[in-house]
Structure formats: C-alpha cells, structure tokens
Amino acid sequence: MKHLRLMELDKKHFIHPTSSIQQQQENGPKVIMEQGDGIYLTDKNGNEFMDAMSSLWNVNIGHGRKELAEAAKQQMEKLAFSSAFSTFSHEPAIRLAEKIASIAPADLNAVFFTSGGSESNESAIKLVRHYWKIRGKPERRKIIGLKRAYHGVAAASTSATGIPEFWQMAGHMTTDFTHADTPYKNGTEKGIRSLRHTIETEGAEKIAAVMAEPIQGAGGVLIPPEDYLRKVRALCDEYGILIIADEVITGFGRTGKMFGLENWDFTPDLITFAKGVTSGYIPLGGVVVSDHIHNVLKEKSKGTLFHGFTYSGHPVAAAVALKNIELIEQENLVENARKMGEEMLAGFNKMKEGLEVVGDVRAVGLLGAVELMQDPDLNKHFSPDLQVGPNVIEALYERGVICRPVRYDGTDIICFAPPLIISRDQVNVLVEKLYDTVQKIQNHLDV
Ligand code: PMP
Numbered sequence: 001m002k003h004l005r006l007m008e009l010d011k012k013h014f015i016h017p018t019s020s021i022q023q024q025q026e027n028g029p030k031v032i033m034e035q036g037d038g039i040y041l042t043d044k045n046g047n048e049f050m051d052a053m054s055s056l057w058n059v060n061i062g063h064g065r066k067e068l069a070e071a072a073k074q075q076m077e078k079l080a081f082s083s084a085f086s087t088f089s090h091e092p093a094i095r096l097a098e099k100i101a102s103i104a105p106a107d108l109n110a111v112f113f114t115s116g117g118s119e120s121n122e123s124a125i126k127l128v129r130h131y132w133k134i135r136g137k138p139e140r141r142k143i144i145g146l147k148r149a150y151h152g153v154a155a156a157s158t159s160a161t162g163i164p165e166f167w168q169m170a171g172h173m174t175t176d177f178t179h180a181d182t183p184y185k186n187g188t189e190k191g192i193r194s195l196r197h198t199i200e201t202e203g204a205e206k207i208a209a210v211m212a213e214p215i216q217g218a219g220g221v222l223i224p225p226e227d228y229l230r231k232v233r234a235l236c237d238e239y240g241i242l243i244i245a246d247e248v249i250t251g252f253g254r255t256g257k258m259f260g261l262e263n264w265d266f267t268p269d270l271i272t273f274a275k276g277v278t279s280g281y282i283p284l285g286g287v288v289v290s291d292h293i294h295n296v297l298k299e300k301s302k303g304t305l306f307h308g309f310t311y312s313g314h315p316v317a318a319a320v321a322l323k324n325i326e327l328i329e330q331e332n333l334v335e336n337a338r339k340m341g342e343e344m345l346a347g348f349n350k351m352k353e354g355l356e357v358v359g360d361v362r363a364v365g366l367l368g369a370v371e372l373m374q375d376p377d378l379n380k381h382f383s384p385d386l387q388v389g390p391n392v393i394e395a396l397y398e399r400g401v402i403c404r405p406v407r408y409d410g411t412d413i414i415c416f417a418p419p420l421i422i423s424r425d426q427v428n429v430l431v432e433k434l435y436d437t438v439q440k441i442q443n444h445l446d447v
Pocket of ligand 1: 115116117118119121150151152153213217218246247248249274275
C-alpha cells in the first residue's frame with residue numbers, strides 16, 4: 001500500500017500506545033517501518049536505521065532471524081494452541097519452564113507464564129499477596145516500589161511504577177502501593193534510609209514485597225550503587241519482606257549477564273521477565289518464583305489458583321523463546337553484550353573528556369546512557385525550552401540512528417540498548433555519530 005494512504009489510515013484508525021494522539025492527528029506517524037535485519041531497520045521509503053534501542057529494549061538477538069520464524073512455523077503446524085489451564089499441559093511450556101529455571105540464579109525454579117511485562121508484574125504482585133494470605137498474614141498487602149521505576153501499565157503495575165505521569169491517565173486502580181527514593185545519585189546510604197523509613201512508616205507487618213528493577217530502564221538507565229541491592233536484601237530479610245526483581249529489560253543477556261541481578265550477587269524471591277525472552281518476536285513473559293515460595297504454594301494452597309491468562313505458556317511463544325535462548329547461548333551473546341558494552345562505555349567516556357556538555361556516562365553491558373547538561377561540573381541543567389535531549393535524538397535519527405531521550409530531574413538523558421549481536425565496528429559507528437551530533441549541538445548552543 002502507498003505510503004500516503006497508510007499515513008491517512010494510521011491517523012484515522014490506529015491509536016498508538018504511549019503516544020500523543022493530538023500530534024499524530026497533526027503529523028501522522030513519523031516513520032512506517034517495513035523490514036528488519038540484524039541491528040538495522042528499514043522504513044517504507046528505503047531509509048536504513050541502526051536500532052540502538054533494540055526497538056523497545058527487547059530485540060536482543062537482532063532483527064530478521066529466520067531460526068525464530070522457523071521455530072514458530074514448526075510449532076504452529078504441529079500444535080498452534082492448547083490450554084495450559086488446570087491439568088492440561090504441553091511440551092513447549094514444560095521445556096521452557098525447565099530452561100528458565102536452569103538459567104535463573106539460586107533456587108528460582110518455578111515459572112508462571114504471561115504475555116508481557118505488565119502481566120508478569122501484575123501476576124507477581126498477586127502471587128506475593130496470595131502467598132502471605134495462605135501463610136496466615138493477609139494484612140501483608142503493601143508493595144513498595146522505587147521512584148522512577150517502570151513496571152508497566154496494567155492496574156497494579158501502573159501503581160507500582162514510580163513515574164507519576166503514568167498515574168494521571170485514569171488515577172490509581174489499586175491500593176496499597178508506595179515508593180521509596182531511588183538510590184541513583186543519592187547513594188546507597190540515603191537510598192536504604194529512605195527504604196527503611198518507608199517500611200517503618202507503612203508498618204513492616206503490612207508489607208508484602210519490595211519491587212525493583214536491577215537497573216531502572218525507562219526511568220533513564222539508572223544504575224544502583226554497587227552495594228545497594230545487597231543492602232535491600234539485608235533490610236528486607238530484617239523485616240521478613242519479599243523482593244520482586246523486575247528483569248523485564250535486564251533479563252536475557254542485556255547487561256552482560258543472563259540476568260541483571262547477577263552483576264550484584266543479589267538474590268530476590270521472585271523475578272519477572274518478558275521482552276528479551278523472545279527477543280520481541282512474539283509476546284511472552286513470566287514470573288520465576290523461588291523454592292521457598294513454591295513450597296508454600298504446593299503445600300498450603302487449597303483449591304484453585306484463580307489466576308491464569310488464556311495465553312499463559314502459549315506453545316508457539318514458548319517454542320520461539322526456547323530457540324531464542326538457544327541462540328543467545330550458542331552465539332555467546334551474553335559475553336558479546338559484556339564486551340561490546342565495555343567498548344560502548346569507553347566511547348562514552350571519550351565523549352565526556354572531549355565535550356563540555358557531557359555529564360555522567362554509564363553502561364552495564366549493552367544498557368547505557370549519556371547525560372547532557374549546560375555545565376556538568378556545576379550541576380547546571382539546560383532549560384527545558386531548549387529541548388536538548390529531543391534535538392539530539394532527532395539529529396541522530398536524521399543520521400540513521402534510533403535511540404531514546406529521558407528527562408529526569410532536569411537532566412537530559414540519552415538511552416542506548418542496541419541488540420546483543422552488535423559488532424565492535426558498529427559500536428564505533430554508533431559512538432562516532434553520537435559524538436559528532438552532540439558536538440554540533442553543543443557548538444550551536446554556544447556553551
Ligand atoms: N517492567 C519493565 C522494567 C519494563 O521496562 C517494561 C516495559 N518497558 C515493563 C515492565 C512492561 O512490560 P510490557 O510493556 O511488556 O507490559
């Protein structure tokens with residue numbers, strides 16, 4: 001179909017997720033993508049882009065992998081769908097649960113499947129409340145999240161999210177959520193003090209779980225200080241509180257480890273995952289629970305677990321996930337993410353040395369960010385009117401690179417999460433284009 005006609009139909013019929021509907025009506029979609037290959041996307045006009053965000057932090061093994069298409073085709077032809085409710089089961093879901101248990105750390109060994117990150121967090125929140133109920137402590141319902149956290153847009157996951165803009169659309173749909181300070185830039189001590197204060201003011205005996213991303217993604221790639229997560233574990237143990245680690249972005253190799261939490265030798269009670277488990281080729285997510293929770297469910301829960309999605313453990317999605325994890329392992333993509341992440345960070349550090357407007361730069365594996373400020377030494381931000389972050393993103397887009405801006409606490413943050421298959425040369429192209437773009441904007445701003 002012709003490009004202009006598609007633009008018209010888009011405006012008329014397509015409500016885009018996380019979008020300005022008004023802007024869409026004025027301008028239509030900025031780009032209509034047509035094809036993907038490796039780390040590149042091509043639009044309907046034939047323009048090629050480096051997908052330096054892995055689209056939505058999810059296309060971990062890159063675009064256009066025929067092996068995944070083949071796995072989907074074979075499974076679809078054999079058994080496209082069959083229930084996993086109650087006493088029904090099928091091989092792809094069983095094998096995927098076993099595979100995830102084998103790569104998840106510690107005693108995280110049992111998996112509940114969903115279709116994405118929000119459903120996974122929703123399920124984890126319901127599971128921890130259920131757990132406390134069957135342990136005879138139904139008053140343990142509260143969930144403590146962190147400010148700037150992103151956990152999704154369903155009812156409970158919206159409330160667990162610590163970015164207030166997400167609460168505005170329809171108000172809170174659930175109760176018993178609160179947020180402690182993020183440790184980012186506050187340091188471990190302040191972060192832990194805020195968490196302890198929140199626990200004590202809410203009442204430890206009413207708290208079901210603390211929920212956190214090992215690295216806050218949508219909040220602006222906010223990496224916790226080295227000892228923060230271990231101290232969260234110690235604090236939660238002190239009060240008998242469970243921990244849910246949201247690995248929706250950080251799972252499946254993104255940070256140079258199979259799961260992000262392995263960077264800090266930190267063990268939660270539950271892990272939620274999605275995105276990278278299928279590299280986005282098909283929707284799938286889930287919750288991994290540790291043995292001590294699974295044992296309570298096995299031994300004490302009576303009757304039916306009234307929680308299950310039609311597509312929990314979808315056979316085609318499970319088959320694609322199994323193939324995706326196989327490729328991540330066979331091609332050493334976790335190791336590649338670690339090495340290429342170091343290369344990317346080295347490039348960011350050169351930018352910091354060479355350009356006055358570059359403040360903090362950071363990356364763990366291939367999850368990284370560059371902060372832009374009027375004067376980083378004086379902690380002076382750019383005026384929001386200058387739109388520095390969006391201008392950098394736009395200029396990079398014009399040069400064929402897709403990445404994402406976040407503005408946090410007045411600082412413009414440019415986020416990067418390229419596919420784990422990226423090569424050294426491609427990292428260098430990315431960093432060179434970024435350097436050049438920021439330099440031009442810096443000159444223009446006359447800093
Ligand atoms: N948790 C985190 C950390 C995420 O980044 C996201 C999505 N960006 C979600 C949960 C929600 O996942 P989904 O959009 O698949 O519902």
